[in-house]
Amino acid sequence: MKVRFAPSPTGLLHVGNARIAIANWCLARRAGGRFVLRLDDTDTERSKPEYAQAIEEDLRWLGLDWDEMFRQTDRLPRYAAAAERLKASGRLYPCFESEEELAFKREQRIRQGKPPLYDRGALKMTKEQLDRALANGKQPYWRFLLSGGSVEWRDGVLGPRSVKLTSLSDPVLVRADGSFLYTFTSVVDDLETGITDIVRGEDHVTNTGIQLDIFGALGGDPRAIRFAHLPLLTDEEGGPLSKRTGSVGLRQLRRDGVEPAALAGYLAALGSSSDPVPGMPAELAGGFDLARISKSAARFDTRQLLALNRRWLHALPFDAVRDRLPEGAGEDFWLAVRGNLDLFRESRDWWDVVAGDILPQGDPAAAEFLHAATETLPEEPWDEATWPAWTGTLAERTGRKGKALYLPLRRALTGEEHGPDLKGFLPLIGRARALTRLRQAAAG
Numbered sequence: 001m002k003v004r005f006a007p008s009p010t011g012l013l014h015v016g017n018a019r020i021a022i023a024n025w026c027l028a029r030r031a032g033g034r035f036v037l038r039l040d041d042t043d044t045e046r047s048k049p050e051y052a053q054a055i056e057e058d059l060r061w062l063g064l065d066w067d068e069m070f071r072q073t074d075r076l077p078r079y080a081a082a083a084e085r086l087k088a089s090g091r092l093y094p095c096f097e098s099e100e101e102l103a104f105k106r107e108q109r110i111r112q113g114k115p116p117l118y119d120r121g122a123l124k125m126t127k128e129q130l131d132r133a134l135a136n137g138k139q140p141y142w143r144f145l146l147s148g149g150s151v152e153w154r155d156g157v158l159g160p161r162s163v164k165l166t167s168l169s170d171p172v173l174v175r176a177d178g179s180f181l182y183t184f185t186s187v188v189d190d191l192e193t194g195i196t197d198i199v200r201g202e203d204h205v206t207n208t209g210i211q212l213d214i215f216g217a218l219g220g221d222p223r224a225i226r227f228a229h230l231p232l233l234t235d236e237e238g239g240p241l242s243k244r245t246g247s248v249g250l251r252q253l254r255r256d257g258v259e260p261a262a263l264a265g266y267l268a269a270l271g272s273s274s275d276p277v278p279g280m281p282a283e284l285a286g287g288f289d290l291a292r293i294s295k296s297a298a299r300f301d302t303r304q305l306l307a308l309n310r311r312w313l314h315a316l317p318f319d320a321v322r323d324r325l326p327e328g329a330g331e332d333f334w335l336a337v338r339g340n341l342d343l344f345r346e347s348r349d350w351w352d353v354v355a356g357d358i359l360p361q362g363d364p365a366a367a368e369f370l371h372a373a374t375e376t377l378p379e380e381p382w383d384e385a386t387w388p389a390w391t392g393t394l395a396e397r398t399g400r401k402g403k404a405l406y407l408p409l410r411r412a413l414t415g416e417e418h419g420p421d422l423k424g425f426l427p428l429i430g431r432a433r434a435l436t437r438l439r440q441a442a443a444g
Contacts, residue, residue, distance in 0.1 A: 001027070001028055001031040001032075001033030001034070001196050001197055002028070002033055002034045002036065002193070002194055002195050002196050002197070003024040003025075003027060003028045003033065003034070003035055003036065003195065003196070003197050003198070003199060004024070004035075004036040004037070004038050004189075004190070004193070004195050004198070005020060005021045005024050005025070005035070005036070005037055005038070005059075005066075006038040006039075006040050006186065006189075007021075007039065007040065007055050008039075008040045008041065008043065008046075008047065008182075009039050009040075009041050009047045009048060009049075009051035009052035009055060010043055010046040010047055010048070010051060011051060012051065012054055012055075012058070012249050012250065012251050013054070013055055013058045013059075013249065013250045013251075014248055014249045014250065015233065015248045015249075015250070015253075015263070015267065015300060016201065016232070016233050017250075018058075018062060018250055018263065018267055019230065019233065019267040019270060020199065020200055020201060020230065021059060021062070021064055022062070022064070022264055022267050022268050022281055022284075023199050023228075023230060023268075023288070023290070024197075024199045025064050025281055025285070026268060026281055026284055026285040026288035027197065027199060027288060027290065029281070029282070029285040030285045030286060030288055033196075033197075034067040034068065035064075035065075035066050035067055036066060036067065036068045036069070036070075036193065036195070037056075037059070037066040037068070037069040038069070038070060038071075038072065038189060039052055039055070039069075039070070039071045039072065040072050040182060040185070040186070041071050041072055041073050042072045042073060042076075042179060042180055042181075042182070042185055044073070044179075052071075054251065058250045058251065058254075061250070061254065061260050062250070062260050062263065062264055062281070063260055063261075063264055063280040063281045063282060064281055068193075072185050072189065075185075075188075075189065076180075078188060078192060079180045079184065079185050079188055082184075082188045082218055083142065083173070083174055083180070083184070085218065085219075086144065086173075086214075086217060086218070087142070089217065090145065091144060091145050091217045092142045092143070092144055092145070092173060092174070093122060093123055093142065093143055093145060094122060094130065094140030094141070094142055095122040095140055095141055095142070095143050095172075096122065096125075096133050096138050096140055097121065097122065102118070105118075105119060105121070115167065117167075117168070117169045118143070118169035118170055120145075120170065122143070123145075139176040139177070140176060141172050141174060141175050141176040142172065142173055142174035143170040143171065143172050143173070144170055144171050144172075144173050144184070144210075144213075144214060144217070145170055146165040146166075146168060146170050146171075146210065146213055147165060147213055147216075147217075148165065148166055149164075149165060149166070150162045150163060150164045150165065150209075151163050151165060151208075151209040151210075151212045151213055151222075153208070153212065153222075153227055155205075155227055155228055155229055156197075156199070156226060156227065156228025156229075156290045156291075157228045157229055157230060157231070157290055157293050157295065158202070158205070158228075158229055158231075158295055159295070161205060161208075161229075162209070163205065163206055163208065163209020163210070164209075165209060165210070165213060168206070168209075168210065171183050171210055173214075183207060183210060183211060183214070184214065186211065187211045187214045187215050187218065187220075188218070190211075190215070190225065191215060191218055191219075191220045195225065196224070196225060196226065197225070197226045197227075197228070198225065198226070198227050198228070199227075199228045199229075199230065199290070200227075200228075200229060200230070201229065201230055201232055202229045202230060202231050202232050203232060204229060205229055208227050208229070212225075228290050230271070230293060230298075231271060231293075231294065231295060231296055231297045231298055232297055232298075233270070233271075233297070233298050233299070233300045234297050234298070234299050234300065235299070235300060236299065236300070236301050236302065236303075238297075238299065248300065248302075250263075256343065257309075257343030257344050257345040257346075258305065258306075258309055258343070259278070259309050259312050259313065259344065260280065261278045261279050261280050261312050262278045262305060262306075262308040262309035262311075262312045263305065264278075264279065264280055264281050264284060265277050265278040265279045265284060265308055265312075266278075266304065266305045266308050268281070268284045268288060270298045270300065271293050271294050271296070271297075271298025272289075272292040272293045272294065273292045273294070274287070274289075274292055276304070276308055277308075278308045278309070278311055278312035306342060306343075309342065309343065310341065310342055313338055313341045313342075313343075313344060314338055314339050314341070316338060318330075318331040318334045318335065321334060321344070321347075324344065325347060325351070326347075326348055326351040326355075328351075328355060329347070329351050329354075332424070332427075332428065333350075333351065333354060333428055334347070335424065336420045336421070336424040336425045336428060337350045337420050337425070339420070339421075340418075340419055340420050350419070350420065353414050353415065353416075353419075353429070354425075354428045354429055358414070358415040358437070359415055359440075360411065360412045360413070360415055360437040360438075360440045360441040361411035361412065361415055361417075361441060362412075362440070362441045362442075362443065362444040363408055363411065363441065363444075364444050366408040366441075366442075367442045367443075367444065369394075369398055369400065369408055370408060370409075370412060370438055370439075370441050370442035371442050372394060372397055372398055373390075373394060373408075373409060373412075373438050373442075374435060374438045374439055374442065376390060376393050376394055376397065377390065377431065377434060377435055377438065378390055378431075379431070380430070380431045382426065382427040382430070382431065383427055384423045384424055384427070386426060386427060387422045387423040387426045388423065391405060391406065391409070394409075406422075408441075409422070410422065411441065412437050412438050412440075412441035412442075413426070413429060413434055413437055413438070414429075
């Protein structure tokens with residue numbers, strides 16, 4: 001098995017791209033196959049080196065590697081050679097119509113009740129007309145002559161699929177400036193690099209019919225390649241995710257603090273019958289199965305992603321985060337706070353509570369109680385028995401219990417109403433800081 005992930009470096013990766021990459025990678029690794037990263041950079045105006053670099057960085061962050069990598073701009077001679085073969089066989093023909101002429105033709109066909117397809121007018125040109133156009137300085141663009149009938153295949157996700165070629169216009173494969181379109185270059189690459197399986201989005205189904213026709217015209221065996229098309233993602237409301245890709249780009253998710261294991265686990269299971277579990281792709285590949293993916297659109301729910309993120313963080317051992325924690329934060333700190341984290345960056349906020357200066361929440365109504373708290377605050381050394389012993393003494397002295405007992409103390413000691421269990425967190429704050437904060441809070 002040999003698969004490829006083929007992003008265009010005209011922008012940053014979003015979750016739709018990442019889902020396709022993970023599906024291909026897991027499929028290849030499960031089968032002991034090869035994963036190819038191909039940068040479709042033939043759009044030289046929009047392709048940027050910084051986007052290409054970002055794609056590589058984001059894929060590595062997500063836990064993906066590749067066995068081969070190439071850029072389409074390095075293979076331009078191969079595309080030119082393939083185009084010449086199609087020209088020689090009569091499957092690639094020159095056209096000269098302008099956009100205005102094509103628009104007029106489409107309008108005429110619609111008025112006649114016909115589908116707005118290209119009428120293959122360029123094929124009716126005589127050799128003299130063709131020579132005259134070239135002599136007048138006109139540069140042709142080149143269309144692929146689709147064969148008749150339908151192209152059929154059994155899709156790895158969608159089941160039996162067919163594309164009626166007679167209902168499509170002959171696609172342009174080479175522009176007038178000599179540049180090649182994706183529809184063409186992708187087929188040349190897949191044929192010449194030995195790709196066996198193509199997993200991509202459902203929006204490429206029609207492309208697949210066309211590309212299989214091109215594949216055959218170039219001498220390939222269309223039966224030698226398998227296709228699977230993943231239904232597209234929607235947002236939480238069921239709307240097209242493509243309109244909101246800025247909010248679900250990988251770079252933004254990284255900045256927001258989403259863990260790669262949470263995102264990978266979510267995307268690997270999204271739209272399937274499997275429950276998502278956080279994990280890096282290497283852990284997920286063994287259980288990945290295209291047969292479990294539904295034919296229906298999959299809903300990308302940020303809340304579910306964040307729930308996985310919490311689940312992952314809450315189980316992470318200290319050794320896995322040691323290098324990411326603030327300087328001075330040890331295992332006792334991590335074990336105390338990890339169960340309260342939605343995002344890893346929140347650990348820095350809790351470190352500020354432990355080792356920095358905070359503004360305690362004052363409560364005039366609790367001033368007397370807080371004075372009692374300062375008077376009964378135990379001497380150090382402190383451990384996990386300190387908090388229950390201290391609050392037990394306070395309860396006995398003041399008669400308070402439950403929320404009335406614990407909330408004023410939490411507000412004074414941490415500045416928050418919710419947070420880590422103070423049984424393990426109080427010893428990290430230490431007696432000196434605790435005493436100062438209790439006094440500040442009592443003073444209002």
